Amino acid sequence: MRPVAAPETQPPRAELKAAVELYLALHRAPELSGAEHSTAALLTDRLTALGLTVHPGLAGTPSFLAELRNGPGPTVLLRTELDALPVTEATGLPYASAVPGVMHACGHDLHAAAATGAAARLAATRADWQGRLLLLGQSAEETLTGARALADDGLYERFGRPDAVLAQHAAPLPAGTLAHATGGPLMAGSRTLEAVLHGRGGHAATPHLAADPLLMAASAVVRLHTLTARETAPAEGAVLTVGTLHAGTRANVIPDRATLSLGLRAFTEAALDRLQEAVRRVLAAESEAAAAPGPPELTVTARSPVLTPDPDLTASLRAVHAEHLGAGRVLAAVPSPATEDLTHLTRLADGTRIPLAYWMLGTTPAATWRAATAEGRTVPANHASDFAPDLRQALPAGITALTAAARHLFADGPHAVGAFPPSPEAAP
Ligand SMILES: [Zn+2]
Ligand SMILES: [Zn+2]
Missing domain, CATH: 3.40.630.10 (Zn peptidases)
Structure with missing residues (x-):
């Protein structure tokens, strides 16, 4: 020495x-x-x-x-x-x-x-x-x-x-x-997720003929924020933030897709795994509830371990x-x-x-x-x-x-x- x-x-x-x-x-x-x-x-x-x-x-x-x-x-x-x-x-x-x-x-x-x-x-x-x-x-x-x-x-x-x-x-x-x-x-560890919600586009005057992904996304954003409030223990320090939401081009057109990006953070990998699965479940359920023509896509674009x-x-x-x-x-x-x-x-x-x-x-x-x-x-x-x-x-x-x-x-x-x-x- x-x-x-x-x-x-x-x-x-x-x-x-x-x-x-x-x-x-x-x-x-x-x-x-x-x-x-x-x-x-x-x-x-x-x-x-x-x-x-x-x-x-x-x-x-x-x-x-x-x-x-x-x-x-x-x-x-x-x-x-x-x-x-x-x-x-x-x-x-x-x-x-x-x-x-x-x-x-x-x-x-x-x-x-x-x-x-x-x-x-x-x-x-x-x-x-x-x-x-x-x-x-x-x-x-x-x-x-x-x-x-x-x-x-x-x-x-x-x-x-x-x-x-x-x-x-x-x-x-x-x-x-x-x-x-x-x-x-x-x-904390983190995951960055990108989601695509698929709808059926159409004329704003005939929403009953379309499946509105914008409404699906709006509803999903509210529901997603309940995950940290109701599905994770406070000690896990979990955070979920929807950072972007994009859908539509003008007032008289119902778009055919909406995209979201969101970030998850928590102090255990198990909590991150659970949150990611819960995000998938909420998006799938919102699509199903809105009679979407196809299931949502969910991709992990970045992650960092705890x-x-x-x-x-x-x-x-x-x-x-x-x-x-x-x-x-x-x-x-x-x-x-x-x-x-x-x-x-x-x-x-x-x-x-x-x-x-x-x-x-x-x-x-x-x-x-x-x-x-x-x-x-x-x-x-x-x-x-x-x-x-x-x-x-x-x-x-x-x-x-x-x-x-x-x-x-x-x-x-x-x-x-x-x-x-x-x-x-x-x-x-
Ligand atoms: Zn920094
Ligand atoms: Zn830094």
Whole structure:
């Protein structure tokens, strides 16, 4: 076992300055899911300059893997997302998005700058640790498709399986704090469903000759919302939202189809399975009740498993973070109905699980937090147009949290992160 370095609470000034500049550049130039080409280029240029070897364009997407081989030892993967959202920024910040209608409203720019800052710190201190550092820049998290694409494309067959995966996510908590799961799930699992209700079109004057899919859909939307109120236990934390409903083209025509898209979230796969089956049942029953000419179609277009961090790894990293940041800045996370697709890269198809540490990174400025608490208001949260992380607090905390976690795993060796055999060497 190698000695653990003295706690480091902040990256050195020059490295922090570089991380801030990277963040500002990313924040000004957000890109939507699957189109993060400039984002990936900005990050890979910096990682290459730090001495990492970059493998770009994974799975035919902007996703990349940067690698730093530093002798024998565990492989630790840091993951950041790359994508932004179709949101118009309303923060009024001098470095606000320069791309109309697109904004880093989920904080993925903060994750990318923090992960790159951690890579810089680890590269600068490489004489003090051994192992293989991987930094994964993942495209298309917001659409819950990027991680799955990488898994299906054989990311680990090509580059070896990591001994642990580390990630963090910006959250509306006091800036500079971290919040870890307390043994159970941290984020819900989700399914995205697309439904088509088939009707029989006709003239608006003769509805008795038609089967109106618009009415079927309207009735189904009301009925679907009773599923979480009446068919799932409150403790399952199930959420169902119909996000789109499209039918018809003009007032005097009864259309022949209606389409719905809906999202399901819950903290167990069993609850998601039950909800999905209940959605199918309600749509089929509404079609039947309306004498539709055919049954509805229901397709799962995206899914993300429940995110449960490894309890042992989380417990050890909570202690590491308390040592580096102070115990008062390490909080207990409340499970969130938000979702993440990273589990596609930690719960593998062959049934094995790669230990995952995942924590929330507080981003709310202290003054905003105090005022909201005093007035009983909520603070601006992820996906909102006024979401504005407190860079001075959150970025150094995010860099230190990732760096300290990785150093802990490198220092303690593979036994610290599970009973996996050494990772195979990456293909050239
Ligand atoms: Zn998001
Ligand atoms: Zn996000």
